[in-house]
Amino acid sequence: MASKELAPFAALPDESKGRVYKEEKSYYRNEFQRDRDRIIHCSAFRRLEYKTQVFVNHEGDMFRTRLTHSMEVAQIGRTISRALNINEDLTEAICLAHDLGHTPFGHAGQDALNMCMKDFGGFEHNLQSIRIVDLLEERYPNFQGLNLTYEAREGILKHCSQKNALKLGKLGERFINNNKPGLEAQVANIADEIAYNNHDVDDGLRAGLLNMSVLRKSELVDNNYAEAIKKWKKLSERQIRHEVVRRMINYIVSDLIENSKNLIQKYKPENIDAVRENTKLLIKMSESVEKKHNALKRILRKELYEHEKVNAMTSKAKETIHYLFNTYMKGSMFTTNELQEKIERNPENKNETKKARIIADYIAGMTDRYALLEYKRLSSK
Numbered sequence: 001m002a003s004k005e006l007a008p009f010a011a012l013p014d015e016s017k018g019r020v021y022k023e024e025k026s027y028y029r030n031e032f033q034r035d036r037d038r039i040i041h042c043s044a045f046r047r048l049e050y051k052t053q054v055f056v057n058h059e060g061d062m063f064r065t066r067l068t069h070s071m072e073v074a075q076i077g078r079t080i081s082r083a084l085n086i087n088e089d090l091t092e093a094i095c096l097a098h099d100l101g102h103t104p105f106g107h108a109g110q111d112a113l114n115m116c117m118k119d120f121g122g123f124e125h126n127l128q129s130i131r132i133v134d135l136l137e138e139r140y141p142n143f144q145g146l147n148l149t150y151e152a153r154e155g156i157l158k159h160c161s162q163k164n165a166l167k168l169g170k171l172g173e174r175f176i177n178n179n180k181p182g183l184e185a186q187v188a189n190i191a192d193e194i195a196y197n198n199h200d201v202d203d204g205l206r207a208g209l210l211n212m213s214v215l216r217k218s219e220l221v222d223n224n225y226a227e228a229i230k231k232w233k234k235l236s237e238r239q240i241r242h243e244v245v246r247r248m249i250n251y252i253v254s255d256l257i258e259n260s261k262n263l264i265q266k267y268k269p270e271n272i273d274a275v276r277e278n279t280k281l282l283i284k285m286s287e288s289v290e291k292k293h294n295a296l297k298r299i300l301r302k303e304l305y306e307h308e309k310v311n312a313m314t315s316k317a318k319e320t321i322h323y324l325f326n327t328y329m330k331g332s333m334f335t336t337n338e339l340q341e342k343i344e345r346n347p348e349n350k351n352e353t354k355k356a357r358i359i360a361d362y363i364a365g366m367t368d369r370y371a372l373l374e375y376k377r378l379s380s381k
């Protein structure tokens with residue numbers, strides 16, 4: 001999409017704040033298309049296929065993984081961006097990259113790794129996504145990482161503690177100054193919530209951990225259920241589930257687009273910097289729909305994320321991560337020499353904090369099944 005077709009407050013590729021390492025322009029693709037393509041081709045992106053969203057990958061082939069979740073986020077984000085005449089390519093890039101830094105085993109894995117790292121600077125999955133695209137991917141001869149544009153990196157770093165923001169230089173400034181990111185980043189953030197709220201309803205019902213009568217305590221589910229049943233009298237359970245989820249996504253996304261149009265109209269940002277300086281987010285659902293969306297989120301937390309079967313996975317995940325971390329910290333127990341060499345190559349890595357960070361990067365990059373295999377290999381020694 002040529003820059004001139006986009007709204008003036010969109011992220012315009014020709015006016016990007018650029019990349020850390022200067023590169024020649026591509027003849028066929030704009031800067032944000034290149035960002036998206038770099039993300040799709042990187043190895044952390046492929047590993048998302050075998051990382052838990054809510055259900056561990058080997059529990060069933062039908063559940064969302066981090067990869068399919070990221071694709072659904074991108075689909076929703078692109079729809080919103082196109083409707084608002086902002087940069088669809090950049091939104092897509094941010095959406096596809098937003099979960100790159102997740103550990104195996106979902107939030108349980110991240111909490112466990114954060115515990116392991118508590119004396120060594122902690123672990124935040126969001127910050128890890130930035131480490132991956134800035135540092136850990138090895139794909140280019142002349143720099144580390146993917147060398148993404150500032151706008152893509154700004155969007156990927158969704159949240160960050162003040163302490164870590166200070167270490168990030170220009171990228172961390174907005175968390176200190178309380179500025180907002182560009183609209184494409186705001187879209188990606190909310191598309192993430194819309195995607196998981198809705199697909200977790202679908203997966204939770206499919207897994208039998210949720211049932212429709214519990215979910216209908218949510219006004220959002222109940223209204224869309226009633227409409228679906230009224231229109232289609234003889235639906236199977238599966239068709240009802242899909243129809244309700246489809247209607248909910250459409251309802252929320254439509255509200256979000258219209259409400260955001262009104263906010264943009266009200267604040268009239270002249271360009272992306274005006275968006276950043278605005279004290280309010282401009283991509284937002286209406287108050288009443290946001291309330292309904294949050295109510296559904298609370299039901300999911302109580303009935304699904306804290307379900308005993310999900311919790312059983314959580315305990316196993318935590319045990320696995322702790323065991324791997326402690327074992328690696330003790331000595332050369334890696335499958336390949338690569339990591340040991342990396343630690344030994346630089347004498348500074350004798351420092352426990354540096355060593356712990358290399359190990360955390362390694363564990364965070366694992367898929368669920370690789371982490372389990374490593375656990376098995378090490379614990380049988």
Ligand code: MG
Nearest residue numbers: 069098099192
């Ligand atoms: Mg996500």
